[in-house]
Amino acid sequence: MPELHIGNAFDDGAADFERLAPSLWNPMGNALVAAADITLGDRVLDVGCGSGATTIPAAQFAGPDGVVDGVDLSAEMLALTQAKADTLSLNNVHLAQADITSWEADAPYDAVVCAYSLFFLPDLDAGAARLVSMLRSGGRFALSAWAEGSWEPFRELLWKACLQERPELAAIPRPAAENAQRLQTPEKLTSWLESLGLAEITVAATPGQVQLNPSLAWSLVLGGGYRMLLPEDPAAVERVRTAFLAELGEDFALNTDTLIATAVRP
Numbered sequence: 001m002p003e004l005h006i007g008n009a010f011d012d013g014a015a016d017f018e019r020l021a022p023s024l025w026n027p028m029g030n031a032l033v034a035a036a037d038i039t040l041g042d043r044v045l046d047v048g049c050g051s052g053a054t055t056i057p058a059a060q061f062a063g064p065d066g067v068v069d070g071v072d073l074s075a076e077m078l079a080l081t082q083a084k085a086d087t088l089s090l091n092n093v094h095l096a097q098a099d100i101t102s103w104e105a106d107a108p109y110d111a112v113v114c115a116y117s118l119f120f121l122p123d124l125d126a127g128a129a130r131l132v133s134m135l136r137s138g139g140r141f142a143l144s145a146w147a148e149g150s151w152e153p154f155r156e157l158l159w160k161a162c163l164q165e166r167p168e169l170a171a172i173p174r175p176a177a178e179n180a181q182r183l184q185t186p187e188k189l190t191s192w193l194e195s196l197g198l199a200e201i202t203v204a205a206t207p208g209q210v211q212l213n214p215s216l217a218w219s220l221v222l223g224g225g226y227r228m229l230l231p232e233d234p235a236a237v238e239r240v241r242t243a244f245l246a247e248l249g250e251d252f253a254l255n256t257d258t259l260i261a262t263a264v265r266p
Contacts, residue, residue, distance in 0.1 A: 006073060006120055006225060006228070008074075009224065009225060009227045009228050010050070010072075010073065010074035010076070010077050010223075010224055010225075011074045011075060011076040011077070012076075012222075012227065013222045013223040013224055013227050014051065014074065014076035014077050014079075014080060014223075015223075016218075016219035016220070016221075016222040016223035017050070017051060017077070017219075017223030017224055018051050018080055018223075019216060019219045019223070020210070020216065020219065020220055020223065021051060021053060023210045023211075024208075024210050024256060025050070025051065025053035025115075026053050027208075028053070028115065028116075028144060028206070028208065028256070028258055029053030029054040029056075029057060029115055030053075030057050031144075031206060031258075031260060032054055032113055032115050032142055032143070032144045032260055033054055033057040033058050033061060033113065033142075034057075035142050035202075035204065035260050035262050036058070036111045036113050036140055036142035036262060037111075037140060037262075038058050038061040038062055038066075038110075038111055039061065039062075040061075040062065040063040040065065040066060041062065041063065041065045041066050042061070042062045042066045042067075042110040042111055043062075043066065043067045043069075043107065043108070043109045043110050043111075044058045044059075044062055044066065044067065044068045044069070044109060044110065044111045044112070044113065045068075045069050045071070045105065045109045045111070045112045045113070045131070045134060046058060046068060046069065046070040046071070046113050046114075046115075047071060047100050047112060047113065047114040047117050047118075047131060048071070048072055048073075048100065048114065048115070048116075048117025048118075048120065049070030049071060049072045049077075049078070049081060049095070049115075050072060050074075050077045050081070050115070050117075051077050051080035051081055051084075052070070052080060052081030052084045052085070053115060054113050054115045055068055055070040055081050055084075055085070055093060055095075056081070056084050056085065056088065056090065056093075058111075058113060059085065059090040059092050059093045060088075060090070062092060063092070064091065064092055065092075066092050067092055067094065068090075068092055068093050068094070069094050069095075069096065069105070069109075070093060070094070070095045070096070071095075071096050071098050071100050071103050072095075072096075072097065072098075073097065073098075073099060074097070075097050078095045078097055081093070081095060082095055100121075100127070100131070101121065101122070101123075101126075101127050101130065105134050108134060108135060108136035108139065109134050109135055109136065109139055110135075110136060110139050110140065111135075111139060111140045111141075111142060112131050112132070112134060112135055112139070112140075112141050112142070113142045113143070114131070114141075114142070114143040114144070115143070115144050116144055116145065116146065118143055118145065118179065118183065119145070119176045119177075119179035119180040119183065120176055120179075120225070121179065122175065124179045124182065125195070125196075128196055129196055132196050132197070132198065132265055135265040136265070137265060137266065138264060138265065138266075139264070139265050140262055140263070140264055140265075141193070141196075141198060141262070141263045141264070141265065142260070142261065142262045142263075143260075143261050144206075144258050144259065144260050144261075145180065145183040145184065145189060145258065145259050145261070146180055146184060146256075146257070146258060146259075147184055147185070147205060147257035147258055147259050148184040148185050149255060149257060150184075150208075150255045150256055150257040150258070151254065151255060151256070152255065154217070154220075154248065154252070154254055154255075155226075157244055157247045157248055158221060158226060158229070158240075158244050159229070160247075161240045161243040161244040161247070162229040162230065162231075162240055164239070164240070164243065165231045165236045165239060165240055166229070166231050166236075169229060176225060183259070184259070185259075186203040186205065186259060189203050189259055189261050190203055190261075193261060193263045196263075197265075197266070198263035198264060198265060198266075199263065199264050199265075199266050200262075200263060200264040201261065201262070201263040202261065202262050202263075203259055203260070203261045204259070204260045204261075205257070205258075205259060206257070206258045206259070206260050207257050207258075208255070208256030208257055208258055209253050209254065209255060209256060210253075210254045210256055211251060211252070211253055211254075212248075212251075212252045212253075212254050213250065213251065214245045214248070214250065217244075217245060217248055217252060217254075218241055218244075218245065220254075221241075221244070
């Protein structure tokens with residue numbers, strides 16, 4: 001469905017995305033927030049906040065005198081985050097449906113966190129530089145990115161099944177995949193953060209694995225950007241699903257190895 005905006009894809013897939021929250025998004029979100037060293041009273045920006053896997057723990061660490069601004073393109077994902085904040089009476093959470101490349105902050109932040117969201121920026125370098133500019137001097141930039149080898153062979157098998165129905169995909173640019181490759185090793189990620197003028201850089205390899213039955217595996221496809229690879233015809237989508245899950249098997253161990261990086265704006 002290449003005509004879909006990425007925000008629309010996450011709108012349509014919000015419920016499927018949330019099915020993976022307990023086993024994937026929440027544990028990794030907690031790890032990223034811990035690395036960001038958020039303390040009481042901090043002002044925090046959560047970029048591409050999704051369903052709140054980083055927003056909620058960041059708000060808990062920042063406390064009632066802190067502020068957590070969560071920005072995302074998807075209204076449905078933001079609704080999930082707001083519901084969690086309401087349940088926990090986290091009045092310091094402020095959400096905005098907006099494009100982070102043009103969204104304006106009211107004041108500098110103590111921390112900017114980006115959980116698996118940077119590679120969706122249309123211009124990775126310019127977009128990240130803008131985020132860094134929103135930090136105060138001494139503010140912390142923290143991000144998570146997929147490590148080299150993660151999501152394989154899940155990604156390869158899905159791509160193969162989609163190409164059978166949509167051979168034109170082979171000629172369509174894939175900027176998000178290219179951006180992800182630029183951040184997938186500690187060396188690449190460190191060098192890239194240095195190019196942004198950041199200091200005190202640390203990159204921690206964080207191993208991960210999630211067991212997927214066929215239902216969860218298909219939710220992972222429908223719950224985000226991979227949804228955009230699917231054909232429009234429902235019958236063709238069903239053929240993709242059948243072929244993909246047949247290759248994946250009944251009990252698949254998804255490699256979710258992650259790099260968690262932190263850096264400081266001088």
